[in-house]
Amino acid sequence: MRARQKTWNRSELLVVFRLYCRTPFGRLHHRNPEIIELARLIGRTPSAVSMKACNCASLDPQLKARNISALGNVSKADSTLWEDFMFDSESIAHDAEAEYSALTGKEAEDYTPEFGGILSVGGDPASPDIPRISDVLSESTEKDALVKVRRVQSFFRTSVLISYDYRCALTGLSIPELLNASHIIPWSVDEKRRADPRNGICLNALHDRAFDRGLISFDENLRVVVSSQIKSTEVCAIHRDQLLRLAGKPLHLPDRFQPEDDALEYHRNNIFRP
Structure with a gap:
């Protein structure tokens, strides 16, 4: 009898979605070292992680227009996460980075203070209405x-x-x-x-x-x-x-x-x- 597949939970979907957003489409394959490492961290196979990431691509309207299709069944949870991100990207981005941090013990990389209009540590001297x-x-x-x-x-x-x-x-x-x-x-x-x-x-x-x-x-x-x-x-x-x-x-x-x-x-x- 074929073993029942383990259901993907929200935390796993968040870190895979994060991977999708920061990985060139051509590198969403099971040989990618980042996919291999993430698979190890969440107890999945690299193939399963790469397929799930490609499912994210199949939900992207711009990639749909190029006939990019899912490599596996797109679940209701996959669709819900994508819809949540389209509605409130800030919350999903934060949750995805938080889950990644919990898995790896590492905090967000690539922090840069150049964003205009941000509630920043030092404020923006060119925008005095923006508070610290x-x-x-x-x-x-x-x-x-x-x-x-x-x-x-x-x-x-x-x-x-x-x-x-x-x-x-x-x-x-x-x-x-x-x-x-x-x-x-x-x-x-x-x-x-x-x-x-x-x-x-x-x-x-x-x-x-x-x-x-x-x-x-x-x-x-x-x-x-x-x-x-x-x-x-x-x-x-x-x-x-x-x-x-x-x-x-x-x-x-x-x-x-x-x-x-x-x-x-x-x-x-x-x-x-x-």
Whole structure:
């Protein structure tokens, strides 16, 4: 008699979903060392983990359009987790990072403070209305809040950069130290979309700053529009080559987690300075 398969629990699904979001699609196979290690940690086979990760891909509308199908049966729990992430990415991202931390004893990696509009440790001097964590939370809750911020930031940053293959969506620059995961709708505006990779674009540090400050945006055809403030200032070589000449340049889209139209529309209408 064939042994009954062990049911996947929520904790296992969360860490596999985390793996899916931070692994290039072509590496979701049982020979990937990260999949082998995760399988060992949760007591599954590498093949089972890779199949479950590929099931996540089959739930992604953009990959569905490319006829990416599941390698196994997509369970109700798989679908529910995906739907939960689409509804409240911040909570799922935090829970996934927390489960990974509990398994490995390691905390979130890739923490970077560059996110505009964030309730950050030091605040953003360019945005005086953004408070410091220490100004609004007691000492006992400040640590927990900081851990959550780091987990969510790590999830978002890695998911976005992996989706764009660690290349700037405008220039193709592929030096990780010079790349940022730019929020389209700012961190402070929509809590539930803070960790949603579809609310992000991989940009180099200069263009990330310009996008964050509303000096560039993207039109309905995903081409760069440049603010009149840039056009009216004194021109130097960098200004001309890296900003003015961006106008009309197409955004290079990732294979998955492509920017959502409504997020880009929000940026055009509320962040961009025409």
